[in-house]
Amino acid sequence: MSYENLVVVVTGAAQGIGLGVAKAFAEKGALLVMSDVNEEQGAASAAEIRNEGGQAIFIPCDVRQEEEIKQLMKSAEEEYGKIDVLINNAGISRWKSPYELTAQEWDDIINTNVRSCFLATREAARYMKKQGGSGAVINMASTRALMSEPDTEAYAASKGxxxxxxxxxxxxxxxxxxxxxxxxxxxxxxxxxxxxxxADHEQHPAGRVGRPNDIAKACLYLADPDNTFVTGTHLVVDGGMTRKMIYEP
Structure with a gap:
């Protein structure tokens, strides 16, 4: 499959997994629309992709703000004429005792992680539908949706x-x-x-801790326009970690 000229919007693309995903699509010839609340880092990351021969623009966006999400999608469509793929990667975490976590902190995590996925998908889908009814959305959840450590209630709830x-x-x-x-x-x-x-690597059946490119490969698979029978799925990419029982000696 060729990803040439696919327009891919990635939120939370300034660094980490989001940047790794953006780079992977750029290497395949996609046209990247990168967004993040961190304007300086986001602009630098888009420039890095362009310097490496890829095509990318940066549009600042605080995904907690509905109007900014609308503007992001509008700008993407105005720049490239369409939106083919949306990757909802933006998210925050906060490890705090449930006795101390405030309602405002809870709402901030839920709004950043979950509400933004709904709003961004809704807005991108308007353009996808208008351009002929084709497109792919990839939401970034977490194995925290399946297992937990203490003091992760809001983050786990958002990913679930x-x-x-x-x-x-x-x-x-x-x-x-x-x-x-x-x-x-x-x-x-x-x-x-x-x-x-x-020991960090050994707790994974795959024998190693993951890298951003591992997630990028999964995104490339799910974004492939030929994979029309793949929808509604939840793909766990964790080196088998959530399948391995670990008992204390």
Missing amino acids: AIVALTHAMAVSLGTDGIRVNCISPGWIETKQYESLKP
Whole structure:
């Protein structure tokens, strides 16, 4: 499959998984629309892709703001004439005791992680439907939707909600030819990979901790226009970590 000239919008694209995904699509010839709340880093990341021969623009967007999401999609369509793929990657986390987590902090996480997926998908789908009823949406969930550590209630709830939102919107948008899927990354190290300990890798059946490119490959698969039978799915990309039982000796 050629990704030449596919218009791909990626939220939370300034760094980490989002940047890794953007780079992978750019290398395949896609036209990138990168957004993030961090304007300086986002602009620098888009420039990095262009310097490497890819095509990318940066549009600042705070995904907690409905009007900014609308403007992001409008600008993407005005720049390239269409939207083929939306990757809802933007998200935040906050580890805090449930006794101390405030309602405002809860709402901030839910609005950033979940509501933004709904709003961005709704707005991108308007353009996808208008251009002939084809397109792909990929939501970034997490294995935290399936398992937890202490003090992760809001983040876990947001990622579980993304999984449910994915299959709901896949059903609603399917008649318009729009596919909606989600990925749950496991441990994806985005900064200090070489400093990881052997034990970090050994707890994965795959034998290693993940890298952003592992998630990018999954996105490429789900975005492939030929995969018209793949929608509403939840793809766990975690090196088998959530399937391995770990008992204390």
